[in-house]
Amino acid sequence: MGCPDRTGIVARISGFLAEIGGWITEAAYHSDDETGWFFTRQTVRAGSVAMSVDEMRARFATEVAAEIGPETEWRLTDTGQVKSVVLLVSKESHCLVDLLGRAYRGELPARVDAVIGNHRDLEGLVTRFGVPFHHVPFTPDRKPEAFDEVARIVDGHAPDAVVLARFMQVLPPQLCEAWAGRAINIHHSFLPSFVGARPYHQAFARGVKLIGATCHYVTAELDAGPIIEQDVVRVDHSDTVSDMVRQGRDIETVVLSRGLRWHLEDRVLVHGRKTVVFN
Amino acid sequence: MGCPDRTGIVARISGFLAEIGGWITEAAYHSDDETGWFFTRQTVRAGSVAMSVDEMRARFATEVAAEIGPETEWRLTDTGQVKSVVLLVSKESHCLVDLLGRAYRGELPARVDAVIGNHRDLEGLVTRFGVPFHHVPFTPDRKPEAFDEVARIVDGHAPDAVVLARFMQVLPPQLCEAWAGRAINIHHSFLPSFVGARPYHQAFARGVKLIGATCHYVTAELDAGPIIEQDVVRVDHSDTVSDMVRQGRDIETVVLSRGLRWHLEDRVLVHGRKTVVFN
Amino acid sequence: MGCPDRTGIVARISGFLAEIGGWITEAAYHSDDETGWFFTRQTVRAGSVAMSVDEMRARFATEVAAEIGPETEWRLTDTGQVKSVVLLVSKESHCLVDLLGRAYRGELPARVDAVIGNHRDLEGLVTRFGVPFHHVPFTPDRKPEAFDEVARIVDGHAPDAVVLARFMQVLPPQLCEAWAGRAINIHHSFLPSFVGARPYHQAFARGVKLIGATCHYVTAELDAGPIIEQDVVRVDHSDTVSDMVRQGRDIETVVLSRGLRWHLEDRVLVHGRKTVVFN
Amino acid sequence: MGCPDRTGIVARISGFLAEIGGWITEAAYHSDDETGWFFTRQTVRAGSVAMSVDEMRARFATEVAAEIGPETEWRLTDTGQVKSVVLLVSKESHCLVDLLGRAYRGELPARVDAVIGNHRDLEGLVTRFGVPFHHVPFTPDRKPEAFDEVARIVDGHAPDAVVLARFMQVLPPQLCEAWAGRAINIHHSFLPSFVGARPYHQAFARGVKLIGATCHYVTAELDAGPIIEQDVVRVDHSDTVSDMVRQGRDIETVVLSRGLRWHLEDRVLVHGRKTVVFN
Structure with missing residues (x-):
């Protein structure tokens, strides 16, 4: 995910993941000083979330991405798909x-x-x-x-x-x-x-x-x-x-x-x- | 900071930082599969937080560390100190x-x-x-x-x-x-x-x-x-x-x-x- | 080739190769201080020598190796052989x-x-x-x-x-x-x-x-x-x-x-x- | 030393060094295919040669460099000089x-x-x-x-x-x-x-x-x-x-x-x- 940087982004994402029970196995962040852009990648254990990938995608769109702002670029991938x-x-x-x-x-x-x-x-x-x-x-x-x-x-x-x-x-x-x-x-x-x-x-x-x-x-x-x-x-x-x-x-x-x-x-x-x- | 891993840790820390207005400039996380331990390090821009380092330390102790659990080991350092x-x-x-x-x-x-x-x-x-x-x-x-x-x-x-x-x-x-x-x-x-x-x-x-x-x-x-x-x-x-x-x-x-x-x-x-x- | 180090070894080898018209394309030497042993490897362009590999081997044995001493270990390989x-x-x-x-x-x-x-x-x-x-x-x-x-x-x-x-x-x-x-x-x-x-x-x-x-x-x-x-x-x-x-x-x-x-x-x-x- | 490549160069140099009793401690050679140029560097133990650096330089000039050809570029340095x-x-x-x-x-x-x-x-x-x-x-x-x-x-x-x-x-x-x-x-x-x-x-x-x-x-x-x-x-x-x-x-x-x-x-x-x- 990438978006213009501001305070509270990590809180919103991790709050959402905590709410749906997501167990984060890998997380990385980067704030780019030059462009003022924020980047993150998070890996969540599939078994820890009790919903489908599509449902999770839909909820992320409204509960996180839309809240953070319209410039937000994001992707949610199922690593089970070859x-x-x-x-x-x-x-x-x-x-x-x-x-x-x-x-x-x-x-x-x-x-x-x-x-x-x-x-x-x-x-x-x-x-x-x-x-x-x-x-x-x-x-x-x-x-x-x-x-x-x-x-x-x-x-x-x-x-x-x-x-x-x-x-x-x-x-x-x-x-x-x-x-x-x-x-x-x-x-x-x-x-x-x-x-x-x-x-x-x-x-x-x-x-x-x-x-x-x-x-x-x-x-x-x-x-x-x-x-x-x-x-x-x-x-x-x-x-x-x-x-x-x-x-x-x-x-x-x-x-x-x-x-x-x-x-x-x-x-x-x-x-x-x-x-x-x-x- | 290090503590036994479970869901919601990142949410609690980042929620706290968002609440006090902390602008995170660098953040890193590691979940250790072998020991089941979670580690994180976060850098917050000094000017973004409107309280002293001591006050922030006190609030972190009660609002974050104590909530996460008694095994939590943490440290808050002022990079302004040589x-x-x-x-x-x-x-x-x-x-x-x-x-x-x-x-x-x-x-x-x-x-x-x-x-x-x-x-x-x-x-x-x-x-x-x-x-x-x-x-x-x-x-x-x-x-x-x-x-x-x-x-x-x-x-x-x-x-x-x-x-x-x-x-x-x-x-x-x-x-x-x-x-x-x-x-x-x-x-x-x-x-x-x-x-x-x-x-x-x-x-x-x-x-x-x-x-x-x-x-x-x-x-x-x-x-x-x-x-x-x-x-x-x-x-x-x-x-x-x-x-x-x-x-x-x-x-x-x-x-x-x-x-x-x-x-x-x-x-x-x-x-x-x-x-x-x-x- | 390897042998106990002394003066004149390189001269003898290179003198032999010059005599038979050998064009050296690669040469490397090493004198080992610890063991007092001398090592060398030389590559000669095949077309520059007007004799068979076996003949060259025979002449090297008598004209070089035998002269340098009985401890000399050497090998002459035809890179044309797979x-x-x-x-x-x-x-x-x-x-x-x-x-x-x-x-x-x-x-x-x-x-x-x-x-x-x-x-x-x-x-x-x-x-x-x-x-x-x-x-x-x-x-x-x-x-x-x-x-x-x-x-x-x-x-x-x-x-x-x-x-x-x-x-x-x-x-x-x-x-x-x-x-x-x-x-x-x-x-x-x-x-x-x-x-x-x-x-x-x-x-x-x-x-x-x-x-x-x-x-x-x-x-x-x-x-x-x-x-x-x-x-x-x-x-x-x-x-x-x-x-x-x-x-x-x-x-x-x-x-x-x-x-x-x-x-x-x-x-x-x-x-x-x-x-x-x-x- | 550098000069146009041909057969016999190494033989001449090493023959000269052997004649004056030079103990070679390090020797390296390179034949450059692209330019047809030959390069070498040799280190001789000072104590093994019974003449001054100047005398050795003079003899190298006439007995080696002049023989190899006028394009030869060479240098003989005394590592004892700081x-x-x-x-x-x-x-x-x-x-x-x-x-x-x-x-x-x-x-x-x-x-x-x-x-x-x-x-x-x-x-x-x-x-x-x-x-x-x-x-x-x-x-x-x-x-x-x-x-x-x-x-x-x-x-x-x-x-x-x-x-x-x-x-x-x-x-x-x-x-x-x-x-x-x-x-x-x-x-x-x-x-x-x-x-x-x-x-x-x-x-x-x-x-x-x-x-x-x-x-x-x-x-x-x-x-x-x-x-x-x-x-x-x-x-x-x-x-x-x-x-x-x-x-x-x-x-x-x-x-x-x-x-x-x-x-x-x-x-x-x-x-x-x-x-x-x-x-």
């Missing part, structure tokens, strides 16, 4: 194998409903995990049609997350908007360094001593969306571009999987160009 | 210089009231920073007397923290008890590895690839007190013991300064052998 | 999926020739990657027979590495000896902390602020073999044992894959209880 | 206190000969450590004169390193050139992110999840000189700009001290826009 994820890939397999492996062992709080590739390279891998693979070729002259087809497949699943797992194609503005807050990209640099193409080549040319990866929401401005997670790994003069590519894969993999998990657990609140991550 | 720190040192200067430097630039939320050394080596350094230095020799035959003298000097300042900044002497049980929750040590290993003497020699002999440091509360059991903070640095086969000692200093310094700051900002709650750190 | 790896697993899939994924994308300089599991849980996963899976049940009363069967399968491949990828069974001394310098284990703690069973439970109970993983050669003494690689990840009071298990998986995965790659690239020289890693 | 450092500061004390503390405990392989400040704020601190402090005011209308004065003081010491320890003034091109390869800056961002002024404000505005610091050689192009060392620290949504400033100080301090030590130990070879760091 979420849906669709992956967009190209030829690189590392993030894909990692996410399929996590889904396989039940670590990702979601089901991978489909994988869409602009090449067929990863088809065999995906189908072995029992996940449908859709091949949508992206020849230069039919990119708009290809994106329409991608959108059709994605929207058929109404997924909670559309993950660009090294997809290598720039989403058109209308899809950025349609999937705002749901489209997640992994960029293979420590943004804002090395925006755009071939970041490892840029990093090598500059002689940096650490390379990184950035998981962020996709927006119309390239590589400028709200950052969810970043991490780095040390390199030195003996590392060639291909060494960086290899080491970078491990960082991309772990950064994307962390960012995606936090997103799926509703730990990420977007506000303007930035995120609040209650992890 | 805290007091006493440092115990031996011959190693790195933690000392770092803490004096932080106090000098106003980064440590405390005043260093005195430094006690069992050798005179660091006297000149300390006095240059305008801090009183007390030399208390620790010859083998007069350790109890030496500790009595240390205790007399320390207790004269009633400090909020007694910091063993590479003091190299084991506190006797009665001082561990007298200063429980206030005596802070920096151990030069990643505990529980390499308890006791010469941890870098132990690390070298074992061939570990990372060395570390641990900031913990002092208890009667050697190097077994509740851990506040730890960190590590990478080493390799080319590092000798003295290379480890040199690199270890940087980690000791930063781990101690972090742990001490969190302690002084009342971010550390001790429960049993462990800490909750709201940082 | 190495062989056998994996031992139980029920945990994270290291297995990661290594199969790396082999799939050609990142591991080796072929996974077989996977042996003491349970059938991971069979489907392994066969989907086209790798043979052998189920060898480990009931308490037939452990020796089970290990005999494991040894028979492993030795049938004469692998360059036998990887205990969360195998959860302690190798008997005769296998530790037979596979000395080739059997690699991933232990889910930052050794020497938390030796033995359930390290995450031990870490949770102690309240450490970082958890780790250790990749090491297997020796007869439990969790005490030469360490190849270690790393850590930050945890805090809000992390339960199962949170630690989940975060630990990522560290185990990356530490094992690094250690195994270095081993397969002949970057790891064992000396006594320790390793020299030229990475 | 090096000289001059620090340029402004108002921030953290890097200054850290470096003075390291010099005090003998950890920095150099003597701090002078500190020059464009404000008087740090004068007391510097003189307490027994180091001369020079105040050179930088009013907008006399910057050229001020830099002339700084240059006069610096050049009077012919220092091995001129350290801009948060100096906050941009060196004019003629000083960048005069001190090329000796002037070292600490920039408070992970370059190339956030070039120029107020990098922590830029980092806050962008919402990055890690902030960093970069130690680099000063060149005429702002913040674009060859990078010696970088490191980062994790931040999150709850960190304000001033929290970042505080946490950044610790990273700046450690990154500068590492980079400076490597420079003073002749571990850093500059080649074009990049560095080879043999650490």
